[in-house]
Amino acid sequence: QVQLVESGGGLVQAGGSLRLSCAASGRTFSSYTMGWFRQAPGKERDFVAAVTRSGLTTFYADSVKGRFTISRDNTKSTVDLQMNSLKPEDTAVYYCAARGGTGTMKAPNFDYWGQGTQVTVSS
Numbered sequence: 027q028v029q030l031v032e033s034g035g036g037l038v039q040a041g042g043s044l045r046l047s048c049a050a051s052g053r054t055f056s057s058y059t060m061g062w063f064r065q066a067p068g069k070e071r072d073f074v075a076a077v078t079r080s081g082l083t084t085f086y087a088d089s090v091k092g093r094f095t096i097s098r099d100n101t102k103s104t105v106d107l108q109m110n111s112l113k114p115e116d117t118a119v120y121y122c123a124a125r126g127g128t129g130t131m132k133a134p135n136f137d138y139w140g141q142g143t144q145v146t147v148s149s
Contacts, residue, residue: 028052028138030122035143038112042147046107048122048140055103056080059125062096062107063133064118064145071121071133075107085131090116112147120145 034046046062061076075096076085084096093112098105105122120143123136 028055028058028124030124030138030140032120032122032140032143035120035145037146037148040112040114040147040149042112043108043110044112044145046109046120046122046143046145048105048107050103050105050124056100057126058138060096060098060105061123061125061131061136062105063121063123063136064116065121065142066118069118073131073133074120076131077105109145112145114147114149116145117147118145119143 029051030048032048038044056079059076059078062074063071064074065071073087074090075094077096077098081098093110095108122140124138125136129135
């Protein structure tokens with residue numbers, strides 16, 4: 027089991043930046059691939075970014091490439107999402123997730139989830 031707690035959400039104007047953080051507790055953090063997902067009202071939970079156990083490889087949704095950066099610190103059991111050049115369409119609840127297995131970067135393949143943090147981008 028691993029427990030995940032997100033922080034850092036809020037309200038920002040278009041073009042601004044936010045940094046989300048996820049703190050993990052429980053079993054060995056470095057055993058998990060970590061990801062960020064987001065869900066807007068009435069929409070499915072979509073993949074945003076992920077980082078492998080070692081932190082050496084990252085993955086991004088096309089919609090955030092070049093604007094968002096995911097990173098992890100295995101010594102602190104944290105994973106961050108730096109979001110720059112934010113757009114109104116980035117507005118959503120952002121979730122931190124962990125998985126011990128393999129597969130595509132889709133929500134059903136992740137085992138543990140945080141409670142989510144709201145990000146609102148005003149135009």
